[in-house]
Amino acid sequence: MSKLAIVVASTRPGRIGPVVAQWVETEAKKQGGFTECELVDLAEVNLPFMNEPHHPRLARYTHQHTRDWSARISGADAFVFVMPEYNYGYNAELKNAIDYLHHEWHYKPVGLVSYGGVSAGTRAAQMIKQVVTTLKMTPVPEAVSLPFVHQFIDEGGSLVPTEIMTASAESMLTELVRVSDALRPLRAEPRSVPTS
Ligand SMILES: Cc1cc2nc3c(=O)[nH]c(=O)nc-3n(C[C@H](O)[C@H](O)[C@H](O)COP(=O)(O)O)c2cc1C
Numbered sequence: 001m002s003k004l005a006i007v008v009a010s011t012r013p014g015r016i017g018p019v020v021a022q023w024v025e026t027e028a029k030k031q032g033g034f035t036e037c038e039l040v041d042l043a044e045v046n047l048p049f050m051n052e053p054h055h056p057r058l059a060r061y062t063h064q065h066t067r068d069w070s071a072r073i074s075g076a077d078a079f080v081f082v083m084p085e086y087n088y089g090y091n092a093e094l095k096n097a098i099d100y101l102h103h104e105w106h107y108k109p110v111g112l113v114s115y116g117g118v119s120a121g122t123r124a125a126q127m128i129k130q131v132v133t134t135l136k137m138t139p140v141p142e143a144v145s146l147p148f149v150h151q152f153i154d155e156g157g158s159l160v161p162t163e164i165m166t167a168s169a170e171s172m173l174t175e176l177v178r179v180s181d182a183l184r185p186l187r188a189e190p191r192s193v194p195t196s
Pocket residue numbers: 010011012014015016017018084085086087088089115116117118119120121149
């Protein structure tokens with residue numbers, strides 16, 4: 001059993017994120033390396049700005065929204081972050097969602113599907129690497145980068161991928177499965193949660 005969580009990072013009305021994420025989900029099911037794929041939409045998760053009094057490494061959560069978020073992230077073995085580029089960086093809602101937790105992210109790989117204008121969200125993707133590695137996550141180099149993302153959306157609002165996009169999604173997902181399997185023994189070790 002291995003579960004992939006595909007995180008929709010953008011939350012604003014009219015966002016393109018869910019359309020991109022649906023395509024990633026289709027590719028993940030086609031690739032077949034994970035037994036389960038779940039879309040995790042940060043707009044639906046609707047976390048407030050981080051409002052826990054204790055450092056997340058203590059796992060002493062005081063709010064139900066944090067306990068729910070913790071359970072959801074704990075249940076995943078690997079992630080794809082479907083992320084826009086905002087002002088040469090990644091969006092604040094994604095950083096907020098990451099900051100809520102600590103152990104839940106450990107020893108899990110993450111694939112980055114970024115999108116934007118000419119940069120294809122690659123500045124945002126580079127920026128998030130220093131954050132996720134701090135949480136013992138492994139970003140796989142096989143990313144998917146979509147330049148001028150709106151060019152791939154048809155009149156019905158679906159994403160129509162090019163061959164290169166499909167090939168890069170396949171490479172990313174294959175590597176995610178490999179790294180997720182390799183890190184499984186570390187995830188299985190009992191968690192040592194500090195008391196202070
Ligand atoms: C606040 C904001 C800042 C943006 N900054 C960038 C940017 O720095 N680079 C870029 O390529 N696109 C930028 N864009 C364009 C977005 O990549 C594009 O609008 C994309 O659709 C945003 O993702 P979303 O629709 O899922 O929110 C920006 C968009 C917004 C709303």
